[in-house]
Amino acid sequence: xxxxxxxxxxxxxxTHQDKPVIRLFGKEVGSDKDNHIIALDKTxxxxxxxxxxxxxxxxxxxxxxxxxxxxxxxxxxxxxEFDFIKVTLKHPQDVPKLRDTIRNLSEVQEIRxxxxxxxxxxxxxxxxxxxxxxxxxxxxxxFSPCVYGASPEVTIMELDESPHNLESGFPHLKxxxxxxxxxxxxxxPNAEKDEIIMIGLSGNFGVEKVLSTKGDHLExxxxxxxxxxxxxxxxxxxxxHKPDVIVGxxxxxxxxxxxxxxxxxxxxxxxxxxxxxxxxxMRRGFTNAAIIKGLIHVDLYLVMRRYMRLDRYTLERVxxxxxxxxxxxxxxxxxxxxxxxxxxxxxxxxxxxxxxVKATYQIAEKILPLNMELTRIVGQPLFDISRMATGQxxxxxxxxxxxxxxEVVPNKPSHNQFSQRRGKRAVGGxxxxxxxxxxEDIVQFDFRSLYPSIIISKNVxxxxxxxxxxxxxxxxxSEFPVDDLNLETNVDESLSDKYHIAPEYGYKFLKExxxxxxxxxxxxxxxxxxxxxxxxxxxxxxxxxILDVQQEALKRLANTMYGVYGYSRxxxxxxxxxxxxTAWGRDYxxxxxxxxxxxxxxxxxxxxxxFYATYKPELKKED
DNA sequence: CAGAAACGGGG
DNA sequence: GTGTACGTTTCTG
Numbered sequence: 001x002x003x004x005x006x007x008x009x010x011x012x013x014x015t016h017q018d019k020p021v022i023r024l025f026g027k028e029v030g031s032d033k034d035n036h037i038i039a040l041d042k043t044x045x046x047x048x049x050x051x052x053x054x055x056x057x058x059x060x061x062x063x064x065x066x067x068x069x070x071x072x073x074x075x076x077x078x079x080x081e082f083d084f085i086k087v088t089l090k091h092p093q094d095v096p097k098l099r100d101t102i103r104n105l106s107e108v109q110e111i112r113x114x115x116x117x118x119x120x121x122x123x124x125x126x127x128x129x130x131x132x133x134x135x136x137x138x139x140x141x142x143f144s145p146c147v148y149g150a151s152p153e154v155t156i157m158e159l160d161e162s163p164h165n166l167e168s169g170f171p172h173l174k175x176x177x178x179x180x181x182x183x184x185x186x187x188x189p190n191a192e193k194d195e196i197i198m199i200g201l202s203g204n205f206g207v208e209k210v211l212s213t214k215g216d217h218l219e220x221x222x223x224x225x226x227x228x229x230x231x232x233x234x235x236x237x238x239x240x241h242k243p244d245v246i247v248g249x250x251x252x253x254x255x256x257x258x259x260x261x262x263x264x265x266x267x268x269x270x271x272x273x274x275x276x277x278x279x280x281x282m283r284r285g286f287t288n289a290a291i292i293k294g295l296i297h298v299d300l301y302l303v304m305r306r307y308m309r310l311d312r313y314t315l316e317r318v319x320x321x322x323x324x325x326x327x328x329x330x331x332x333x334x335x336x337x338x339x340x341x342x343x344x345x346x347x348x349x350x351x352x353x354x355x356x357v358k359a360t361y362q363i364a365e366k367i368l369p370l371n372m373e374l375t376r377i378v379g380q381p382l383f384d385i386s387r388m389a390t391g392q393x394x395x396x397x398x399x400x401x402x403x404x405x406x407e408v409v410p411n412k413p414s415h416n417q418f419s420q421r422r423g424k425r426a427v428g429g430x431x432x433x434x435x436x437x438x439x440e441d442i443v444q445f446d447f448r449s450l451y452p453s454i455i456i457s458k459n460v461x462x463x464x465x466x467x468x469x470x471x472x473x474x475x476x477x478s479e480f481p482v483d484d485l486n487l488e489t490n491v492d493e494s495l496s497d498k499y500h501i502a503p504e505y506g507y508k509f510l511k512e513x514x515x516x517x518x519x520x521x522x523x524x525x526x527x528x529x530x531x532x533x534x535x536x537x538x539x540x541x542x543x544x545x546i547l548d549v550q551q552e553a554l555k556r557l558a559n560t561m562y563g564v565y566g567y568s569r570x571x572x573x574x575x576x577x578x579x580x581x582t583a584w585g586r587d588y589x590x591x592x593x594x595x596x597x598x599x600x601x602x603x604x605x606x607x608x609x610x611f612y613a614t615y616k617p618e619l620k621k622e623d
Numbered sequence: 624c625a626g627a628a629a630c631g632g633g634g
Numbered sequence: 635g636t637g638t639a640c641g642t643t644t645c646t647g
Binding site: 179180181182183184187188189194248249250251252253254255258299301302305312313314315332333335336 | 631632633634
């Protein structure tokens with residue numbers, strides 16, 4: 001048996017002899033050259049949870065189905081402990097096939113965790129984090145039916161057991177950015193007739209060039225004899241260098257689809273995957289995601305839309321915002337004229353192509369570290385993280401935490417629940433319209449991460465929210481002491497002994513135990529403080545920069561978490577929690593303003609977690 | 624005015 | 635592939 005260490009970059013599964021095989025893609029640690037590994041794990045099986053009406057009767061019904069295993073497990077559902085049935089299935093695709101049948105059994109109350117992709121389940125259950133180092137135990141093999149057409153320099157390893165995560169620093173990743181230019185005499189190009197005229201490439205491993213069928217005289221241009229050879233050269237460069245990350249700008253929906261269409265027309269195989277597979281597209285709603293197996297394709301357009309708030313997200317606009325300088329630009333609809341010119345205008349087009357791909361690379365260099373940190377914290381592949389809304393990132397982070405806490409994850413809202421939720425919206429933060437005029441000597445006051453602090457200090461979480469219907473004794477299995485059943489007769493002081501009571505709404509949150517979401521946010525903020533302290537103590541500028549990205553990622557995660565209670569698609573959605581948080585927020589800011597006014601401040605403008613004031617003690621004394 | 628459709632980025 | 639964006643603006647009946 002061999003032991004190897006690798007940086008985990010990508011994951012999927014294939015089917016071999018009707019059984020799922022997890023494939024882990026990575027780069028070997030401790031070898032000078034880029035030794036790629038594909039590790040195969042046949043030991044993992046898909047499962048879902050079933051909530052039965054009657055345990056035994058339900059199991060009997062389940063026995064009738066073609067399942068791998070049926071067992072009773074003890075798990076928590078919003079902190080309350082229950083017996084669930086864990087149903088192990090033979091194949092991940094049996095889950096969508098059988099889940100309606102299972103759900104509709106008369107003894108089944110509901111099914112849970114039935115929509116967690118197999119590879120994500122694997123990462124969570126084995127506590128593996130992409131971009132971290134993992135230890136592999138197993139045998140290397142020459143060929144495997146699970147890996148078609150991989151080049152011989154890729155090591156294939158059959159694992160004896162699932163790998164485990166190793167504490168590790170951040171790996172050095174090879175990044176390649178690419179960008180195509182297309183002949184466009186009729187507006188937006190049409191792949192059936194308009195050829196690709198340039199492919200720009202820029203990376204952190206010595207590649208910086210423009211492939212084209214023209215431009216022999218330019219130093220950075222590589223001239224090919226035909227479009228066909230140019231595309232083939234692009235494929236060969238990717239296969240030769242095997243970058244860990246390949247980035248483009250709107251490459252999911254323009255560059256890669258266009259290359260695919262032209263390659264098909266010209267009969268070129270785009271077999272750039274580490275396993276020898278071709279460029280693939282995954283439908284994501286109405287758009288595509290382009291996949292090269294084993295390399296991580298990041299479309300920076302999607303990333304930048306989330307990262308900053310702008311009126312437009314053109315490459316030019318984003319570049320200007322990030323670097324404060326204009327990149328060389330040409331009017332898009334006239335590019336074909338520059339191409340036809342053959343003189344100075346052609347040189348300008350080459351310049352434009354190179355500048356585009358360099359700008360794309362620079363943006364990647366600036367923005368990928370944060371996304372890689374989020375990958376390591378959330379624990380899902382960079383490919384997924386880079387395409388996920390921040391609310392989704394938080395959700396997958398919480399799903400991982402739920403597994404650690406022994407909690408069964410809430411279901412996604414049904415269509416009906418979703419539209420119901422969308423109708424209601426929690427009242428936002430307190431806003432005092434600004435007093436017009438020029439104010440001098442202004443003091444500013446604001447709370448540091450107000451909402452996350454409220455969630456923690458008031459224990460705002462659906463699992464500790466007191467369900468009034470159950471307190472009134474209408475629901476079975478109440479875990480609250482008997483003397484709480486008669487709340488109406490209790491006086492306020494005894495209430496506030498046990499509960500945090502939200503202003504305005506009066507929702508009650510248990511003080512003990514700590515709720516699931518407050519606990520997780522607490523961990524995030526504690527970890528952030530630790531990193532900030534470490535950052536202050538560090539004297540190494542590189543280390544400082546890395547730590548700064550880490551604490552920034554944690555901050556973004558914590559700040560997103562407060563809002564998720566109000567996101568209609570969120571699994572832990574709770575209008576009560578969302579309303580309570582903002583109510584406490586309004587309460588705090590108003591009380592603080594009142595106090596400040598007592599000391600002679602005069603507030604001019606307030607919004608959510610802060611206010612501006614002038615100091616006018618003489619005016620206040622008269623009141 | 625409400626619900627449907629279009630739009631973004633890319634050349 | 636344990637899948638099928640999304641939030642906002644503009645159009646249309």
